[in-house]
Amino acid sequence: MEKIYAKKKQTxxxxxxxxxxxxxxxxxxxxxxxxxxxxxxxxxNKN
Numbered sequence: 001m002e003k004i005y006a007k008k009k010q011t012x013x014x015x016x017x018x019x020x021x022x023x024x025x026x027x028x029x030x031x032x033x034x035x036x037x038x039x040x041x042x043x044x045n046k047n
Contacts, residue, residue, distance in 0.1 A: 031046040 028045075033044050033046055035042045035044075
């Protein structure tokens with residue numbers, strides 16, 4: 001198992017996201033509402 005995870009990658013590959021995907025993530029993050037109440041976190045989506 002150690003031999004599998006000990007290998008290091010020499011190159012890093014960048015991935016280009018489509019504008020449609022970026023827009024979806026931005027809209028989702030804008031609609032997400034998190035409320036902190038007495039140490040509890042409640043998440044709701046405003047859609």
